[in-house]
Amino acid sequence: MLRTATAAALRRVSPAPAGSVHTPHRRGPELQAAWVPLYKRLSKLPPAAPLGCVAAELDRWLCERKPLCGHQLLFYVRKLRNFRQHRRALELMDWMEARGANLLPGDHALRLDLICTVNGLEAAEEYFLSLPDMYKSVKTYSSLLHCYAEHKAEKALELYEKMRTMNIVPNTLVYKNLMSLYLKTGQPEKILQTFEEMRANGVRTDNFTYYMLTESHIMLNGLESTEKFLEDLEKSIPVHWSLYTRLADSYNKVGQFDKAGLTLKKAEEVMDRGEMFAWHNLLSLYASSGNLSEVKRVWSSLRSELKISSNRSYLVMLSALKKLDDFDCMQQVFQEWELTQESYDMRIPNVMIKAYLAKDMTDEAEALRQTAMAQGHSNPLTFYIFTESYLEKSRTEAALEVWRDAGKMVKTPNWAPPPELVKRFLKHFEEAKDVDGMESFCACLEKLECLDTDARDALSRTYVAAGRKNLSSVAHHQIEEDSIETRPG
Structure with a gap:
């Protein structure tokens, strides 16, 4: 019975499944409603769950005689990857390939990147070499280039030269990887050269390439010149908000907080007000400039625009308030999160625990720890925060008590x-x-x-x-x- 259900489902793991909801394009921008339950089941798997749990969850879905769509599963992969659940994303792709799903060169490029993140560069190289020639396209080469750029700069440049000799025409992603490589190796002047080469070859530029261009401009020409560069850029293209926040961050680092504030105003004017990450940047950068009133204003605007604040938003806000030492507001925001949160994120109580311990409010910090342990939510950072704090204050017995609870606090496999x-x-x-x-x-x-x-x-x-x-x-x-x-x- 199970074999029959699996065979039927495998026929449905295809680009255009019959008799099931499917995404009309190769990669749709949204998660289709019919597939939300499966995505929730996969995304809620605990980080400490053993290998194979993704496959088991998918097999259970098949046993329930529900269809699977290759497009939607690949959407899951990208979603999981965006939330840094790389191992889960790789497990899902392994499951798909083991069942004969039709993966395109771009999918193999994605899998190669996940293999590098989870299993290391050597494993990624082995995977690339094992691919049939038909899948060794500009996409998979670009993915390998990205892996090298992260781990072995020299091999990345060697690979790029090899791609040129093979007449593999670079695309936007290849150029972006090159720019990142030049930034990492301290060669900002080559970023401008790469950008000019892109334009000469008719390769599409995007926000990231302009971001890298701004980065190199800051390094080579300074802040005043970069400000003028962005003003000139405004005359020819819509400037993305991230270019302004990058400049504002540099102003903060040299203590020019007034200029940082003016630049952040420009970022807020041009940003998509529905983009959560943009609001988070504003919160963090206003906190770095010591501007508490702007942090509170941006928080109010964020909640008004987005209606529902995510765990990440609360984490960013609490971290901003901690940096500004507004303890009363921290408590208010944390209490609000406790009342409204849909999923528990231990990073948020950890910020409050740090704040309590910094103010010698040990009972309050311990209460949060005990509550978290009782609900199974602690993590290694909780353990480190308490032990470090108690040792710094020569409270060895209290630190030892935290050690005794380590097994309850840390659920990470093979943790030491x-x-x-x-x-x-x-x-x-x-x-x-x-x-x-x-x-x-x-x-x-x-x-x-x-x-x-x-x-x-x-x-x-x-x-x-x-x-x-x-x-x-x-x-x-x-x-x-x-x-x-x-x-x-």
């Missing part, structure tokens, strides 16, 4: 605490000759399966320093491990 943090604890207990504290800490490490030789040695030294002879179970375990390692084979 940072070595430097472990060393700080070991050093403290050893210098204090605190055997009980050291034993308790090592027990936590053992529970997390990261009790290593350094920790065992520190435990032994602490016993010797304290003159203790009665060994705990942890110490006995250490002696047994050492005897096994030194026992003749």
Whole structure:
């Protein structure tokens, strides 16, 4: 029965599925209503869920005898990627390919990029080499160029020269990758050359290429000249808001906050008021310039224009208020989020926890931690925030209590605490000759399966320093491990 349902569904994983809702174009701009339930199921999979959970969810969908559309699944992939769920996106593409979905060169380019992000550059290279020649198009070459630009600049330039010898005509994406590469390698003058080459070859320029051009102009000619450059640009094309925010950011960095404010006004005049990311930029940059009144005004406008504020919006606003030290407003915004949030985002309570701890409001911070743990929402950052804060204030017992809760707070697979943090604890207990504290800490490490030789040695030294002879179970375990390692084979 399952095999029959799967076979029928595979026939529907195609560019134009029969008898099911489908996107009229290769990649539609919106998620079709009939496919929203599946997307929600995939996007709500917890980050700590094991590999294979995406495939299992899709198989369940098939068992429910619901159709699948290749176009819509690829839309899911891009959506997941936009929200940095790269592993989930790659799992979805693996599932599609394993079931014979018809992937085009652009889809292979997307998959190559995901492989590089999830599994590294070497895996991406192997995937590219395994592709049939018919799929080694400008799109897949451009994707590989992007991977090299991120990790190996020299190989990126070598690949570009190879593409030229193969008469692969560069497209906008290739030129954008080149510009990013030149910026990364400190060659801003070559960005202008690349831009001029694009125009000479009739290749379409876009907002990103103009952004890179502005970036290079700032580096080569300074802020005043860049301001004049944007004024001249306004006469020929509609200037994207991001060019103004880039200039405003540079003004902030040199302390010219008045000029930053004027530039942000220009950005607000030309931006799409329905674009959430634009509002977030304004909030962050006004906060960096120390302008609390503008932060509050922009927040009010954002909520008025977009009606519903996302978790990301609350995170940006709370971070802006924290930077400006408006604690009362932070509490108001956080309480509003608690009442209106549709999905829990631990990054938001983490901002409040930092603010509480900075003001020695430990009870309030701990209350948030306990509530989050009870609901299973904590993450590694929550753990780091508390341990670092308690150690800085010499509250070792409180920090140790956080360690005991580490298993409840961190759900990331194969997670291990940072070595430097472990060393700080070991050093403290050893210098204090605190055997009980050291034993308790090592027990936590053992529970997390990261009790290593350094920790065992520190435990032994602490016993010797304290003159203790009665060994705990942890110490006995250490002696047994050492005897096994030194026992003749």
